[in-house]
Amino acid sequence: xxxxxxxxxxxxxxxxxxxxxxxxxxxxxxxxxxxxxxxxxxxxxxxxxxxxxxxxxxxxxxxxxxxxxxxxxxxxxxxxxxxxxxxxxxxxxxxxxxxxxxxxxxxxxxxxxxxxxxxxxxxxxxxxxxxxxxxxxxxxxxxxxxxxxxxxxxxxxxxxxxxxxxxxxxxxxxxxxxxxxxxxxxxxxxxxxxxxxxxxxxxxxxxxxxxxxxxxxxxxxxxxxxxxxxxxxxxxxxxxxxxxxxxxxxxxxxxxxxxxx
Numbered sequence: 445x446x447x448x449x450x451x452x453x454x455x456x457x458x459x460x461x462x463x464x465x466x467x468x469x470x471x472x473x474x475x476x477x478x479x480x481x482x483x484x485x486x487x488x489x490x491x492x493x494x495x496x497x498x499x500x501x502x503x504x505x506x507x508x509x510x511x512x513x514x515x516x517x518x519x520x521x522x523x524x525x526x527x528x529x530x531x532x533x534x535x536x537x538x539x540x541x542x543x544x545x546x547x548x549x550x551x552x553x554x555x556x557x558x559x560x561x562x563x564x565x566x567x568x569x570x571x572x573x574x575x576x577x578x579x580x581x582x583x584x585x586x587x588x589x590x591x592x593x594x595x596x597x598x599x600x601x602x603x604x605x606x607x608x609x610x611x612x613x614x615x616x617x618x619x620x621x622x623x624x625x626x627x628x629x630x631x632x633x634x635x636x637x638x639x640x641x642x643x644x645x646x647x648x649x650x651x652x653x654x655x656x657x658x659x660x661x662x663x664x665x666x667x668x669x670x671x672x673x674x675x676x677x678x679x680x681x682x683x684x685x686x687x688x689x690x691x692x693x694x695x696x697x698x699x700x701x702x703x704x705x
Contacts, residue, residue: 479581495519499592503618514595515540520643521633525544541570559582560589560591
């Protein structure tokens with residue numbers, strides 16, 4: 445997880461000497477389960493829901509710290525899931541994942557979710573959730589931020605453009621501003637890798653191109669109304685009563701009188 449702001453020196457496990465100030469220590473945990481790296485720093489995709497990247501960062505406020513968990517679809521550079529909470533734990537990571545699945549309509553079977561090896565992603569409850577949703581987990585090497593550079597870069601952009609520029613007096617204000625910034629990013633931020641289109645606009649263009657040509661062909665005309673028995677069609681205009689004007693173009697017939705002898 446990226447740490448925003450000053451870091452706190454922690455004692456190195458198994459050592460009597462504390463680390464130098466400003467050095468952050470992440471306990472990887474011996475024997476902890478880790479998913480194999482299925483990305484290997486290949487930050488590309490051929491379609492949506494092929495490769496997602498997840499990570500977290502912390503946001504200082506006057507009421508304490510808030511933690512942000514995010515999920516990025518690398519194909520369109522769109523943030524499809526995020527969650528803000530007061531605890532950096534599995535529940536927060538799970539909330540961001542559930543939002544991503546919901547945004548994609550629930551059909552994400554086979555997508556790869558690449559993260560670091562933090563405890564929120566290695567927890568059994570998170571593993572079970574991924575298996576239930578059809579998500580395949582992938583993790584980079586311990587201590588290597590470059591293995592998850594795609595989402596790390598996005599969090600750096602968030603920090604540079606929002607977190608370093610604004611003061612957050614309350615958690616409620618922070619939630620509102622971060623959510624608004626993410627929405628603006630998805631809708632308006634143009635990327636050279638997307639042909640200078642924003643993530644949502646790029647996805648919509650891809651969907652239009654994927655529509656089969658047959659879908660644009662108008663439906664055939666309805667069949668003609670069958671003729672009734674006898675081969676005659678019913679009159680479309682009722683016969684006028686005596687003394688009523690007849691339709692134009694149809695001269696009135698004069699009945700033939702038989703002359704009596």
